Amino acid sequence: CCICWFEGTATCPAAGSKSGADGNLADIRGRFNALMTDKHLFSLQAPRGVTKLGFRTRDVPPLPSLPVSSIEPKSWAETAGVVAGDELLKVEQEFIQLLQENDWRSISSNIRPLTCIFRRSKGLAAPPEAKAVPLEEFSAELAKAVKAAAVAEAERAR
DSSP states (O other): OHHHHHHTOSSOTTTTSSSOTTOOHHHHHHHHHHHTTTEEEEEEEEOTTOOOOOEEESSOSSSSOEEEEEEOTTSHHHHHTOOTTOEEEEETTEEGGGOOHHHHHHHHHHOSSEEEEEEEETTSOOOTTOEEOOHHHHHHHHHHHHHHHHHHHHHHHO
């Protein structure tokens, strides 16, 4: 589940199973919120006309987040205030951990405007144009998406 990916555990005590299909959403949200105590979430939107986002990540989905490793000078990312170390959690309505690599590449290259949700250490201020993302709202949405994906996976396995 989402929490176990963030914590790096093999089984999911919050969800009660490896797949997370039996998980309690409140437990999943609570554990996610506890992991986020030293972080804040914000969203930025790449407008129409932006051809490249202008940031590189160390990895590709599916992972819990994509850490930004570098920013291209004079790019949308630099102008918007994205910095190395920010972690991309969601693009449009898709959580990074539920995306496949080819979907990520397509979304990041082709969809504009593109809303991106990042997390950043609280010691650093969010970019001036960023919109705050309420943690409770985000974690509830994430828990539902992960649970739905786990149920779908369990049904496919039958």
